[in-house]
Amino acid sequence: MTVRAEVVSVGTELLLGQITDTNATYICQRLAECGIPVYFRQTVGDNFERVQQALRLAWSRAELVVFTGGLGPTEDDLTKEAVAAALGADLVEDAESLAHLEQFFARRGRTMTPNQRRQALLPRGAVAIPNRWGTAPGVFWEVEGRVVVLVPGVPREMRGMVDEFVVPELRRRGWVGQDVIRSRVVRTVGIGEGQLEELVRDLLHTTNPTVAPLAHLGEVHLRITARGTPAEVDRMLDEAEARLRERLGDAVYGTGEETLDAVVARLLREAKVTVAVAESCTGGLVGERLTSVPGSSAYFLGGVVAYSNGAKEDLLHVPEELLERFGAVSAEVAEAMARGARERFGADLGLAVTGVAGPGGGTEQKPVGRVFLALADRDGVHSVRADFGEEPGREGVRRLASQAALNLLRRYLMGRRPGG
Numbered sequence: 001m002t003v004r005a006e007v008v009s010v011g012t013e014l015l016l017g018q019i020t021d022t023n024a025t026y027i028c029q030r031l032a033e034c035g036i037p038v039y040f041r042q043t044v045g046d047n048f049e050r051v052q053q054a055l056r057l058a059w060s061r062a063e064l065v066v067f068t069g070g071l072g073p074t075e076d077d078l079t080k081e082a083v084a085a086a087l088g089a090d091l092v093e094d095a096e097s098l099a100h101l102e103q104f105f106a107r108r109g110r111t112m113t114p115n116q117r118r119q120a121l122l123p124r125g126a127v128a129i130p131n132r133w134g135t136a137p138g139v140f141w142e143v144e145g146r147v148v149v150l151v152p153g154v155p156r157e158m159r160g161m162v163d164e165f166v167v168p169e170l171r172r173r174g175w176v177g178q179d180v181i182r183s184r185v186v187r188t189v190g191i192g193e194g195q196l197e198e199l200v201r202d203l204l205h206t207t208n209p210t211v212a213p214l215a216h217l218g219e220v221h222l223r224i225t226a227r228g229t230p231a232e233v234d235r236m237l238d239e240a241e242a243r244l245r246e247r248l249g250d251a252v253y254g255t256g257e258e259t260l261d262a263v264v265a266r267l268l269r270e271a272k273v274t275v276a277v278a279e280s281c282t283g284g285l286v287g288e289r290l291t292s293v294p295g296s297s298a299y300f301l302g303g304v305v306a307y308s309n310g311a312k313e314d315l316l317h318v319p320e321e322l323l324e325r326f327g328a329v330s331a332e333v334a335e336a337m338a339r340g341a342r343e344r345f346g347a348d349l350g351l352a353v354t355g356v357a358g359p360g361g362g363t364e365q366k367p368v369g370r371v372f373l374a375l376a377d378r379d380g381v382h383s384v385r386a387d388f389g390e391e392p393g394r395e396g397v398r399r400l401a402s403q404a405a406l407n408l409l410r411r412y413l414m415g416r417r418p419g420g
Contacts, residue, residue, distance in 0.1 A: 003175050005031050005038045006062035008054050010069035010079050011153055012045040023068040023158050027151075030162055034170060035179035035227065036064065046070060051082035055148070063146050064175070066166075069153030071136040073115040079150055080139060084123040087143055091121040097128045097137045104135055129165045133157045140169060147175075178229050184237045185214075186222040186244050189260055190407045191251040193220050199247045209236045211244070217396060218403035219260070250414055253407075261289045264406050267413040268299035275409065276345035277303035278316050278337035280328065280354040281371065285402040301345040306337065316340030329354055329366045331374070331383040338376035338383075349412070350376040353405050357397045358390055371401045373408050384408060 007024045014021050021043065028038045040061065044054045051070070058065040070079030084091055098120040105112040119136045122128055129138030129151065138161045139150035149166055151158045170176050188196060193215045197204065200222070203211045209226035222244055226236035245252050254263050268275060277287050287303035290296060304315045309328055312318040318336040326332040334352045342350025355371030362368035369388040374381055388400045 003036050003064055004062045005036050005064040005066065006040045006042070006058040007038055008042045008044060008051075008058060008065065008067045009153075010044055010046065010051060010054075010067060012047075012076070014043050014069075015045050023153060023155060026155070026159060027066055027068065027162060030167060031064075031066075032181040032183075034167060034176040035181055036170070036175065037181060037227075046076040046078060048078050048082045048085075051079055052086040055083050055086045059146065059148075064149070064170075065146070066149045066151065068151050068158055071119070071138070071150060071152045073113070073119055073135070075115075077136075080121065080123070083139075083148060083150065087123070087148070089123040089125065092124050093120050094122045094128045094137070096130075097122070100130070100137070101135055129161045131157055131161065132164075133160050138165070140166065179227055180230055180233055181225065181227045182233045182237065183223050183225040184241060185256055186224065186241055186252055187254045187258065187260075188220050188222070188248055188251045189218065189253050189403065189410075191220065191248065196220050196222075196248065196251070200244060203240070203243060203247075206240075209240045211240060217392065218400045250411065253410060260403065260406050260410070261292050264290070264410050264413070265293035265296060265299070267410060269295070271413055273348040273413075274299050274301050274345075275349040275351055276301045276341040276347035277405075278341035278350065278352040279303060279305050280307055280312070280337070281357040282353045282398050282402050282405070283307070285398055286351065286353060286405045289402055289406060301347045304341060304344065312337060312340075316344065327366065329356055329370060329372060331372050331385065334372035334374035335376070335381040335383050338374035338381050342376045348377065349409070350374075350381075351405055351409055352376075353401050355386075355397070355401055357394045357401070359394055362390075369397050371397070371404065373401070373405050375408055375412055377412075 007027050009021050009024045013019050024041055031038055042054045044050045067079050070077045101112060101120055122139060123141055126139045126141035129140055131137050134154055134157045136152050141148050151161045193213060209224050212223045214221040214223055224237055224240045226233045253260055279286050284305045290300050306312040306315050309323050313320055316337050317340045318333055322332055322336055334354050337352035338350040341352060352374045356362050356366055356368050358368035368390045371386045372383055374383040386404045388397050392400060
């Protein structure tokens with residue numbers, strides 16, 4: 001039997017953008033691990049009619065519908081009542097759920113209110129999902145060969161019910177097959193989305209596994225998704241990752257949750273080299289990222305944020321005539337800053353960033369978003385230019401500049417000439 005699933009998140013706070021819907025993400029991940037594809041997701045406010053509409057729509061296109069949220073004791077917790085009404089069932093009190101509620105409040109020396117008691121109501125014919133973490137039970141309800149599941153919106157309660165009851169019950173019913181759905185993310189840096197797609201265009205049209213690009217600020221991720229037995233999925237993911245690495249080369253810096261910061265930290269530790277930074281437009285962001293990884297004292301010696309020309313001269317020994325001739329935003333000054341940072345801290349490497357973050361300060365010759373980066377070692381110094389434009393905004397340019405600086409350092413540590 002092919003089971004299609006839909007997840008419905010209930011809560012006006014979700015529609016107002018006050019909280020992020022991590023519940024639906026978790027439910028989708030757990031169902032995918034069971035080989036049950038989630039084809040649709042809905043988000044609906046705490047409104048009786050709209051919850052009913054959401055169920056009717058989901059009921060028309062899925063065999064498994066999972067609601068999260070709206071099971072508590074307050075007046076706007078309407079999910080259970082709306083779902084029962086939409087499917088033509090009345091609510092009846094569940095003795096075990098009521099006993100759990102009575103014990104819960106008795107242990108705390110509190111009196112159970114009528115609103116709290118109504119949490120023990122279930123649609124007739126449904127099974128209560130025990131709540132070991134709170135008060136509101138969940139609901140597992142089979143209706144005419146389809147299943148609707150209701151779990152609380154409290155993340156801890158939702159996860160516990162999904163892991164301890166919902167997934168095992170689906171497995172018992174034979175809805176969890178031999179197949180699983182798994183994904184792997186391949187992370188790239190220093191390559192634009194358009195250029196990347198040209199290099200892997202044919203791979204983006206495969207069906208199993210699928211490959212989808214996901215653009216982020218300063219990075220493009222490629223999500224590989226495969227379906228099959230666990231062994232088949234592992235093989236497909238490995239083969240697809242190998243093809244992507246072959247096409248994209250050292251633009252690939254990691255997989256999964258691995259960050260560029262962590263990769264650079266690992267390379268620095270493996271190379272047993274130290275680094276110092278000199279920053280202007282990034283205002284310390286490069287140093288912050290280099291020290292975000294535990295154990296950074298093994299490779300990071302220190303940094304200088306030299307915003308003014310005077311600070312560049314005094315702290316990094318950038319020659320005054322260099323600043324006057326080329327300006328603070330130039331390859332020549334970036335190189336002098338990198339040398340100055342290396343010498344000041346006695347580091348193996350000096351890394352420097354200078355540029356125009358905006359929104360003002362740009363000129364025709366040096367527009368907003370132009371950044372120069374330099375890396376100095378004992379043999380000399382190399383610099384590169386990057387143009388990010390105005391569109392990312394000030395914070396975006398700063399983030400992109402720090403990303404480019406870390407990538408410059410990464411390529412050097414991998415044996416690639418900066419800018420080459």
